[in-house]
Every structure is written in structure tokens, then in C-alpha cells.
Amino acid sequence: MTTPPVQAPRWIxxxxxxxxxxxxxxxxLHELPLIKAxxxxxxxxxxxxxxxxxGRSIAGHGRHExxxxxYADGEPVPDGVLLDDDGSWLLPVTxxxxxxTDAEADALIIKLNRITAQADWDRRMLAGMLEDLVTADASLFDSLAYTDDEMETLLRAAPAEAFGEEPALALTPDLGDDTSFNDDDNEEGPRLVRCPTCGDQFTPRRS
Structure with missing residues (x-):
């Protein structure tokens, strides 16, 4: 006896x-330049x-926009998008x-965005991944669009107990053996972030 195929409740x-x-x-709201990049x-x-x-979208409005x-700017067809016979783009949808009800649809739109925004990070793991990225491929790190201030806030917020006796963050300029540096005296100077995972230092952003 042949088992009938299972009807998938969701499909692409x-x-x-x-x-x-x-x-x-x-x-x-959406950061369209970052999404397009x-x-x-x-x-x-x-x-x-x-x-x-x-028949309307519930999630993915920014990606669709x-x-x-x-498409309007004449960019090449992105990977994952198909080109139709008439030259139009075909995008994958779930x-x-x-x-x-309309109320449930509204609730899900809010919920899918809010759940992601509410979740926190494992800062120790994130710091290690960011350091690996900036070491392996600086352009990929830059594509994350972290600013120096965001990196400082992220690492300073890491639980102190997660790093034993080591500080969660050390920001220092690249001054060689000069240890007389004062943050207030050189706000415009280059800054290095010390990764709490391995202790290495790296520049948060590269031009």
C-alpha cells in the first residue's frame, strides 16, 4: 500500500x-540601504x-521594498530571485x-518584529564572532554597520562574571608603549577594542 504524500502546511x-x-x-521602519547591501x-x-x-504580505515588507x-534602478538579478520570461523578477514567498481576522493579521505583523527586537544577545559569544569577522574579513565586519559607540556599549554591557577577573572591555589608542593616555584628551584618536573572549585588540571599523 502506497502512503499518500504528506501535504506540507507551508511551502515556498x-x-x-x-x-x-x-x-x-x-x-x-526599515533600513533599506542596509537591506539592499x-x-x-x-x-x-x-x-x-x-x-x-x-493575499497580502505579513512579514518581509522591507525586503520586498x-x-x-x-529592480527599478536596473540592478542585476540577486541570487535567490528568478528572472521571468518578460524580464520581471520572481521572488520567493512562504x-x-x-x-x-484583520486583528490577528495586525497582531502577527507587530509580534514578528517585536519578538526579534526584544531578544537580547549572548554578548560573550557575539564579541568573539565579531572579532573573528574583523580578523578574517574586515569587509564583512563593516557590512554589519556597527559604530565604535555601539561596539563599546555592547562589550561594556557584557556581564562581568562571564569573563572572570578580566574587564568586559578595554578601549585604548594605538600608542605603543605610552601608557599615559587619557580618553578625555584624545577623543578623536584611533581606538582599539579588546575582545573579552581572547584578549586580542582590533579596530572596530575599517575604512
Whole structure:
């Protein structure tokens, strides 16, 4: 006896870029330059989510908007996006989910963004990954768009007990053997971040 194939509750389909209709309300703002840069670097890797009841998108509005602008600007077809016979772009979307009411659709739009924003980081692990990135490929580190101040805040916020007797962060200029440096006297000078994971120093941003 042949077992009937299982009907997947969610599946990936490709639909025309211009045929995708955004939700009527989406309060999340988007860093479109960063989204477009990520798509150019890594391809389109996170499909848009469609609400089958309304036919509108529930998640991925920023990624969709970024693709619309990239298409209008005549950019090459990103990896993960297909080119239709008429030259239009086909983007992957997740199908199979249906809201029960407009209120549920609104709630999910907020929830999918809020859950991600509310979650914290394992700062010790993140610091190690960032140091590995800046050492292995500075351009990939720069694509994360961390500022010096963000790096300082991130590492200073790491729990002290996670690093034993070592300080969570040490910021020093590149002054060789001169130990008389005062942060207040050289705010414009180069700064190095000491990774709490391994103790190595590195410049947070590279031009």
C-alpha cells in the first residue's frame, strides 16, 4: 500500500515582484540601504510571508521594498530571485498561513518584529564572532554597520562574571608603549577594542 504524500502546511512559491501586495498597515521602519547591501552580498535568503486570507504580505515588507527599488534602478538579478520570461523578477514567498481576522493579521505583523527586537544577545559569544569577522574579513565586519559607540556599549554591557577577573572591555589608542593616555584628551584618536573572549585588540571599523 502506497502512503499518500504528506501535504506540507507551508511551502515556498515564486511570484512576480510587482504582484506582491503589502499589508495595509505596517508600523515597522526599515533600513533599506542596509537591506539592499545585504541582498547584494548574500542574495535573497529570507522569503516574504503571505497571508492567504488577504493575499497580502505579513512579514518581509522591507525586503520586498528593497527589491522593488533595486529592480527599478536596473540592478542585476540577486541570487535567490528568478528572472521571468518578460524580464520581471520572481521572488520567493512562504505560502500556507492564513489569518482568521484583520486583528490577528495586525497582531502577527507587530509580534514578528517585536519578538526579534526584544531578544537580547549572548554578548560573550557575539564579541568573539565579531572579532573573528574583523580578523578574517574586515569587509564583512563593516557590512554589519556597527559604530565604535555601539561596539563599546555592547562589550561594556557584557556581564562581568562571564569573563572572570578580566574587564568586559578595554578601549585604548594605538600608542605603543605610552601608557599615559587619557580618553578625555584624545577623543578623536584611533581606538582599539579588546575582545573579552581572547584578549586580542582590533579596530572596530575599517575604512
Amino acid at each position: 512559491a515564486y511570484m512576480p515582484l510587482q504582484a506582491l501586495t503589502p499589508a495595509t498597515r505596517n508600523p515597522k 545585504s541582498i547584494r552580498e548574500h542574495g535573497f535568503v529570507d522569503p516574504v510571508l503571505i497571508d492567504e486570507r488577504t 528593497a527589491l522593488v527599488e533595486m 505560502r500556507g498561513w492564513s489569518s482568521r
